[in-house]
Amino acid sequence: MGLLELFNPLSAITGALTKAYEAKLAAGNDKDRIAAEVEIENLKARRDVVLSSVNDPWWSPRTIMGWCVAAFVVKTVLWDTVLGLGTTPNPGSMVWWIVVTVIGFFFVSKSAEGIASTIASSLRRR
Numbered sequence: 640m641g642l643l644e645l646f647n648p649l650s651a652i653t654g655a656l657t658k659a660y661e662a663k664l665a666a667g668n669d670k671d672r673i674a675a676e677v678e679i680e681n682l683k684a685r686r687d688v689v690l691s692s693v694n695d696p697w698w699s700p701r702t703i704m705g706w707c708v709a710a711f712v713v714k715t716v717l718w719d720t721v722l723g724l725g726t727t728p729n730p731g732s733m734v735w736w737i738v739v740t741v742i743g744f745f746f747v748s749k750s751a752e753g754i755a756s757t758i759a760s761s762l763r764r765r
């Protein structure tokens with residue numbers, strides 16, 4: 640994975656999608672063609688998940704929670720700890736639990752959406 644894919648996961652999916660279409664065209668038998676079609680559907684589902692998250696409005700709960708947690712982490716970690724420019728009293732274990740949960744939600748929700756869309760696309764084909 641190159642540096643571009645870290646900041647733009649859509650480019651990696653698009654490149655893989657191009658290769659899957661080429662594999663479908665070059666398929667010598669039905670088994671290879673079907674395997675390429677399944678890969679294409681999976682990649683399309685991943686692409687749709689990435690595009691849907693980009694199109695979240697700024698006022699959606701997921702976006703607001705993400706920005707609040709990002710601001711809290713920047714203030715407590717970067718501003719207070721790394722730069723030493725301030726102090727934040729310990730908000731308690733419940734706030735830290737919520738912060739970790741929201742951060743985990745962002746990573747797990749994207750994976751779960753990708754898995755669910757892959758399963759749904761394979762079930763639609765049957």
